[in-house]
Amino acid sequence: MTPSIPSNVASRTTGLSAPDTSIHGTGETCLSPRVPLMxxxxxxxxxxxxxxxxxxxxxxxxAVDGISLDVFPAETLGLVGESGSGKSTLGRxxxxxxxxxxxxxxxEGSxxxxxxxxxxxxxxxxxxxxxxDPSxxxxxxxxxxxxxxxVLKVHRIREGAGIEERLGELMDLVGLRQEYLDRYPHEFSGGQRQRIGIARALAVEPTLIVADEPVSALDVSVQAQIVNLFSELREKLDLTYVFIAHDLAVVRQVSTRVAVMYLGSIVETGETDALYARPSxxxxxxxxxxxxxxxxRxxxxxxxxxxxxxxxxxxxxGCKFSTRCPHAQAVCREVRPPLTAISNERSVACHFPLA
Structure with missing residues (x-):
């Protein structure tokens, strides 16, 4: 027997059609006046x-199965999900x-x-x-x-004495002493090595940085320092981040918007505070x-x-989460829900989004 499809699903689905993961016409792209960076x-x-x-x-x-996603200038997009959901692959x-x-x-439009x-x-x-892993x-x-x-030489950013000057600037930006430039990576702690990795990324004066679990290998106290450094650099250098993590507490601290990933697909996006307060x-x-x-309590x-x-x-x-979802119905196991806008700042891929 063909499962009955609710009206909100039938309006965007014909029969058991192929999954439509594009958010053109229904997703956040059309509702936002901002022009995406990526x-x-x-x-x-x-x-x-x-x-x-x-x-x-x-x-x-x-690994990545039909994802549609926008990254806007000067935002930090947190990408979260369980291990194996495809976050790192998407970042690459x-x-x-x-x-x-x-x-x-x-x-940038190209x-x-x-x-x-x-x-x-x-x-x-x-x-x-x-x-x-900074090591x-x-x-x-x-x-x-x-x-x-x-990095500076490959991209021809500085030459001669300008390289030495830039090296000093980079060490200052990430909170390391300039005399550390003559040390090898094994002479640093994990947090210091990650600061060097951040300095290497900043060397070419980027617009967008994709940070793949940048604090998961660090002690909790060091995590806080690196998270604060990310926030300071974003304000100082007008950077845009895609911040990949599985620690939702860290993501809430650093992100302005969040995308939730499950088994290679985006299931929900939204402004951080709204999504954490009322997940759909x-x-x-x-x-x-x-x-x-x-x-x-x-x-x-x-x-x-x-x-x-x-x-x-x-x-x-159908819906990839249907095998574990406590609210799944017959249509969920047959039809894959598209990522659809439910408000100006929220999109969700669910036939029966939570109120």
Whole structure:
């Protein structure tokens, strides 16, 4: 029997049509007067796993599955979700460290989806990435001076004495002493190494920085220092961030807007305070209920999700969250909900969004 589809779903869905993840016409893009700095439309990234020498072997892993997303100037977009949801892969697609298998990606109005290495060079200067593990992202055989100076030389930002001057400026920006320039990465603490990674990203004077779990490998006290540094740099240098994290408390502190990701898809976006106060997607509600708040007795009760996270090798039909959602109905298992605006500042991919 064909499941009955509620009127709000039927108006945007015909039968069991292919999923429409574009937010053109219904999403936040059309409702906001701001011009996005970066726009992704129906972005797809897959990997083949288990491949052998036999032709046609291997299975397709859907890491980023039709994501549409805007990043606006001078904002911090927090990208949250459980481990394995595809956040880091999306970050690498946005910086074009990964080639994109489908959809389009534009930066400052120019399509960079298929741009080659030469065409991407000016984009690389404006779009930088900070990685999760500062130890792995720095060459252990090179002094800090050489790590930072190489970036300046490759992009021809400074020459001669100007390079030394810029190195001093970068160390001051991230709160490190200039004499540390002659040390090797292993001589620093984890927090100091992350500051060096931030300095390397700032060296080319970028517009957009994608920070991939930049504080998850650090002690709690050091996390607070790095988070404060991100905020200070954003105000001082007029930066735009995509801040990837699984710690929702950290995301709330640094983000102006949040996008919630589940199994390769965006399920909800919205202004930070509004989304945290009244989540519209059941998955967002479950994530927020897990934030430790020992002194707040009136907070929402903990929502425990049942079942296992589906494999990205074989994602479920319809809504990907339907296998764990306490509110799922028959239509949820058949029709994938598009990311649709429910207010001027909120979009949600759910057939039955929470009130």
């Amino acid at each position: 726009s992704a439309r129906s972005l797809v990234k897959t990997f083949t796993v288990g491949r052998t020498f036999r032709p046609g072997s291997g299975r397709t892993l859907h 697609c946005l910086t074009r460290l990964y080639d994109i298998d489908g959809g389009t990606l534009s930066f 399509d960079i989806t298929k741009a080659d290495t030469r065409a991407l060079k000016p984009v690389r200067r404006k779009v930088q990435m900070i990685f999760q 792995a992202s720095l060459n252990p055989r090179r002094r800090v001076r050489d790590v930072l100076a190489e 997607h059941p998955y967002t509600q479950a994530l927020l209920s897990a934030i430790p708040q020992p002194h707040n 009136s907070r929402r009760g903990r929502i425990l999700l049942t079942g296992e996270i589906p494999s990205p090798l074989d994602p479920p039909a």
